[in-house]
Amino acid sequence: MMGHVTLLDFLSSGQPVPGHRPFPRFRLDLRAWRAMVAQMAMAEWSVMAMWGEPDEVHVALRDDDSGEVAVASHPCPEFWFPSLSRARPAAIRLERAIHDLWGLAPMGLEDRRPWLDHGRWPSRLPLASNPKPAAEVPHAYDFLKAEGDGLHQIPVGPVHAGVIEPGHFRFHCQGEAVVRLEERLGYVHKGISGLLSGRPLDQALRVAGRVSGDATVAHALAFSRAVEAAVGCEPPPRALWLRALMAELERVANHVFDIGAVCNDAAFAIMLSHMGVLRETVLRANHAMFGHRLLMDRVEPGGVAADLTGDGAETLRHLLPHFRRDFERAFLIYENTPSLSDRTLGTGVVATSLVHRFAAGGFVGRASGRGHDSRKAPGQVPYDQMDLAVPVYTDGDVNARLMVRFDEVRESLRLLGLILLEMPDGAVRRPLPRVAGEGMAMVESFRGEVLSWVRMAEDGHVLRAHAHDPSWFQWPLLEAAIEGNIVADFPLCNKSFNCSYSGHDL
């Protein structure tokens, strides 16, 4: 039966690329790549990330039935490849970005508008082997049309009214109701794929930790684990536990602030204040324990940059019960304020089928019935020893996305307590061997699954690297979530998604 071919079975018809760890990579010729695209129409394979090189395109896939993960690569000597977009709409923007950056053309992709390239770079196809001269004038962007009686447009951004990142939203509205929202992103494109290539490891790590500042631990951790996989280094056990500690602190700090911010966008400001105070206690504890409020540059390949002292552990031990108590008080407020529930319940619904089709993770996925969490699958130390609970709701509305966050904060607080209790003693760093290799790693950020891929040179330089933020698969769903809602509920929906502009634009 064709439908029951597992991912690895299928890809093994290609040529295995040696030295890619821990997941295999296969090089597929044109025929095999086309067959893969055809197979994807039937198989339960999720696209995890897709990126390019000057002469090759890569896609990381997960078989949702068997849990297998692998990378498929297709050499593009003529700078084109058959598009995955028909089988996986989540690939559309990724392929447009691949074309903008590396000049590899996705054949069969209907939407040929540039995505990250706004026609303002000093050259077109900046990462291709032969970049093209700069565009003469910045590109105009053809927004999809919606026509009808009384329809009007509302352009918003790139500079928004609040303290948030830049992006453009084009609303087509009928009265108050949104008929269609279309996003235009790429404003914060910083050329991160280029900056990660041919760099000394420490410089690349610094950039990797700034793909998205709010998920700095997750991105630095994914990068570090990919490097460790590439060179074959296993950090000491204490380092793994410390990394989990930092990752959970980051999750808690971001989730509580998101909860506050969503409520604030429903004009319920006291929640933002309450959560702001809670967030600040975590950031101060971070500073006291590890010397940085957001924990930037604390995770590095081989281990962690800062150990937790006895005093630091005491700080956290003292913080947890207070935090938990105040957090539950806030939850009661949320539960018992009908005017707030009136805004969050039934607003911005994302269908379960869409979430699966886009393989969206994090609170967006879990609020609509897709419970994937890379802490559980493929799993990692120390989460495999802690019986992690992953909350899943099926309503798919703003309220469900908040409830996922409430549950995850509780779970993270439990994990933090456990980590403090059970963390082993010992070294926190191990020197990296100087060998060449390729590695890939996934880390669950507060927002969803972060993926990092690297190719290391023998002299310790990073030859090429790619960072994938979960926002890629969540931004398109926001367009679906807002449909039929009123314009005034857009901030609420947007905040409940809290996609990263920086992580997406790279």
Added chain:
Amino acid sequence: MIPPIGKILFRHLIKGPHTLRDAPPADPDGVDELARALAERTRNRLGRSLAIREIDAGSCNGCELEIHAVNGPVYDLERFGIRFVASPRHADVLLVTGPVSRNMAEALRRTVEATPQPRWVVAMGECALDGGCFKGSYAVMGGVHEVVPVDLHIPGCPPSPRQILAGLLALLDTASAR
């Protein structure tokens, strides 16, 4: 039954707010000292009102997180009459973060132009100074000064709330000297 929100409001009435206040001068955080000095000078110069418009010109969003913290109840910038506004047309100060991505350069320029004089531009964070770790990329201008004149730079990656307060203080010094 007293609703949960009533309990919280009551507790705040009894215990007072979370906002930092009256810490001894030796307070390692130093926030209070700064805050007091800032309040005095703002009053002299701008009559208790300074409006800031924040522009993200390609930051990683770390700076934005700390700006939120300064705005929050703990640091509570607004008690000094300094507040963040929604439009550049209402602003005295433009607080710019990020290395200025090329895709944002035009938007930044136009936002500055939309701000009435007198205005000050503050570049915030390491990458707003010279591009920071994004320096040399094809996609960034390499600092706010490459696009618009900068009056002050607040260091840090990202600057802590204390550094942000210190930076605004320095700005008011500069502004008074003009």
